[in-house]
Amino acid sequence: ASSVGEAVFAPGSFSAHLAEVRPALAAFGAAFIWLVFAEYLFNTDRASRRSWLGRLEARLARVARPRVWSLVTAGTGVLLTSVLVGVDAGWSPSTLLPVVLGGTIGIGAYLGSKRIAAWALRSTDGTDTASIGTGSGAWRIHAYASTVVFERGLVVFMLFEILDGVYSLSGSGVLGGDGLGALEQAAVAIAAIGVGAVFLARLTSRLDEASGLKRLRYLKAGAAYVLGILAVLLWTSLLVPIPGVVVGWFGSVVIGLALATSLPWGAWWRRARRSLPG
Template identity: 50%
Template sequence: MIRKLNRVLTVPVILTAVVAVVAWEVLGLQIAVAFLFLVVLETTMGVKSAVPMAGVATRIDERSRRIFLTFGLVVGELLGRLLLPEFAVAVEHAREGDTHLWNAFIEVVTDPSAFASDLLHIRPAIAAYGAVFVWLVFAEYLFNTDRTSRGSWLGPAEARLARVRRPWLASVSTAVIGATVGAFLVPPHAALIIFACGAAGGATYALSKGIAAWARRGTGGRRVSVHAGTVIFERALVIFLMCEILDGVSVLQSVKAVPSPVLQILIASAAVTVGAVLLALVTGRVVASDGLARHRHLKAGAAYCLGALSILLWASLIAPIPGIVASWVATVIILAALITSLPIWERLVDGLRARLAAAQARLRA
């Protein structure tokens, strides 16, 4: 086990050491420390995301999975952490009449404070959009839209939800209810925008699934790549929502100690790349070792992480929620799924049930 862990960590450790030494020699100790600090944050989030991403990987075919687990996760991490915030701000600028979409990307370099303010300003709209999108991804598990044979983690209630007659109708209906409630949580003048953003999240999900369904019907390499691309897109969007929107701060603002915006971008990009490589390697190890099958509740835990994220996004319409909250909620869910998957837990539960049954028998006697 230790040998396998060492193989997984080798590449990220070498990348970190090389970049840190170069940064120290060329740019100074402050830059190197800022880089190492951000690497720790990215690595922590990457490891915590490995199990949910392994759950995503098990839902796609083998050829698409290979693409997803190699450069796909790295691309998704880079897109979600570095480019989607700028794209979101650019869309808002376009809605306000600014036809130069590149202005948002230029603003990151020329005026980081203004960019952070713009991102914070549009956070409720993106939260409403993302809550519906992520909920629909979670609902695939909750209502068992693929109709796969599986056990239940949370008992009879979960089992009944997995057997609903029209799973897709249940998924859409609950998403619509969530979007409607979210619209009521905001001031009246913003309700229509929030509901429209939720509808856009649902439309994005439907488009992604439609493209994936089209790609699965073919056998060519291009269609396999398209299928993997839809999964990568979902991954990038989830990263963006969890790490950027819940606290309204871009990863580029995590290295404010660095005086130059250009250096901030370079340091953030290098740290995110290290985290992305580690995420891809750890996720690949979980899939290769069949960890989700050997620990039977891990897949459920990965799904419930997405469910918790969607609820936190809806809750963030009332008050900002720090990203660390989402991170720890996901950690607790994964740990609970792992512990309840262990044989010792099953023996403990069986023993408690036997004692309870014996106590009830004595009472009846």
């Protein structure tokens, strides 16, 4: 509660406190988000799909024990980053320990979230999964929804964190000084996020109705790779500053490429040639 109040009414103080825990926060977010990306990379649900990036992606999607591979790659990322941070900081415990603990807790938080989700979606009698969310066990669906909200919210928060939004807002005068002026800006920001979330929900529901996501077959892959790149950027930011232009545009570039490769250019070209006279 004090952190929320400080973020709204004293953004300058909040920025300073956030800077103190940023290494642990970035390590936590990188490990968690990488595991979310690994669900797609190693195809943990064994869904049938067409590979976006060719044979390598297809091979990774068919590996045995995909969940083990997810944990191994996340652990490797945490270990490698910790070693590099330790070397850079002369193995200072005050610098190294937050990175190690942050990454470890990120993996633990992901496993805990998935355990809660699996438990919430498990039918009470083991057979009728359609009954989940109805009757006396209706509250279980809300437990599952909370894991989804936590996962999505963490991704959004870490994206804004690596964009350095808190520091720039509090340091450049956009929010003004510590005071009530920040409350108005926070309300505008919350309203904008709310409108964007509603628009996105309506857009995706219409895409589902029109089978648009099935036609744009690589759009899901692009969204997954955005998460993978975000995790790598978070790990990298522990070692070197990330240019703002990279952070600001990587998602748009990846999604744009996924959209462009999903469009039926060949079919359009053949149709255009048939329509030409002669």
